Amino acid sequence: MKAITGNTYPVRAQIKALGGKWDSLSKAWLVPDDKEEQAKALVAKAVPQQQPLGDSNGQPTASGPCYTKLKNGAWGVRLPGTATVGQTISVVTKAGKTKSEVVEAVLWAGPDKLSGQPIALCSIKGGDPNVCKVCGHKATNKYGDVIYRSGECRDCFEERKMGY
Numbered sequence: 001m002k003a004i005t006g007n008t009y010p011v012r013a014q015i016k017a018l019g020g021k022w023d024s025l026s027k028a029w030l031v032p033d034d035k036e037e038q039a040k041a042l043v044a045k046a047v048p049q050q051q052p053l054g055d056s057n058g059q060p061t062a063s064g065p066c067y068t069k070l071k072n073g074a075w076g077v078r079l080p081g082t083a084t085v086g087q088t089i090s091v092v093t094k095a096g097k098t099k100s101e102v103v104e105a106v107l108w109a110g111p112d113k114l115s116g117q118p119i120a121l122c123s124i125k126g127g128d129p130n131v132c133k134v135c136g137h138k139a140t141n142k143y144g145d146v147i148y149r150s151g152e153c154r155d156c157f158e159e160r161k162m163g164y
């Protein structure tokens with residue numbers, strides 16, 4: 001048997017089909033010697049798993065600017081291309097409303113792990129995590145009065161779900 005390591009997770013079913021066995025001790029797939037080249041080729045072609053960049057929820061990158069939770073819990077914006085401090089960005093909320101945000105700092109810029117397109121992750125002015133991005137309600141974080149990861153307060157979230 002030969003050990004296959006690397007990004008095996010996306011192709012684990014195919015490796016198994018080659019007669020592979022997961023070895024939890026060495027954290028590697030073991031495949032019959034004559035399947036080694038095939039298994040390595042599968043891993044080489046596998047699409048890497050998306051790694052969360054600077055945000056805590058690791059949501060896939062939308063095509064336009066979108067809100068994202070930063071590691072410090074505040075709201076930030078992820079946008080295609082690059083950003084400059086003080087730039088005003090139009091962000092479309094999950095509820096379909098457009099908000100203007102001002103870039104406070106560019107936290108990260110580089111290629112998106114999935115698309116390879118350049119993206120920038122920014123903190124924004126007034127990115128208070130307890131303020132609803134739709135109606136501006138400031139949540140007390142008591143009795144369910146919280147802001148969801150979508151940036152909405154509970155009322156806005158439920159209104160959107162109900163289709164009001």
Ligand SMILES: [Zn+2]
Nearest residue numbers: 132135153156
């Ligand atoms: Zn709201």
